[in-house]
Amino acid sequence: GEDNVEYFLGLTPSGIILLRNKTKVGNYYWPRINKIYYK
Numbered sequence: 001g002e003d004n005v006e007y008f009l010g011l012t013p014s015g016i017i018l019l020r021n022k023t024k025v026g027n028y029y030w031p032r033i034n035k036i037y038y039k
Contacts, residue, residue: 008019015033018026 005020008022010017010019015027015029017024018028
């Protein structure tokens with residue numbers, strides 16, 4: 001991540017969560033996820 005900050009993706013029964021420095025910064029629910037891209 002930028003400025004040496006670690007990001008993590010977590011899978012949950014309701015969707016995907018995004019964590020930055022062990023703090024939840026995003027929540028994406030399965031019904032709203034159409035495609036997932038990665039590099």
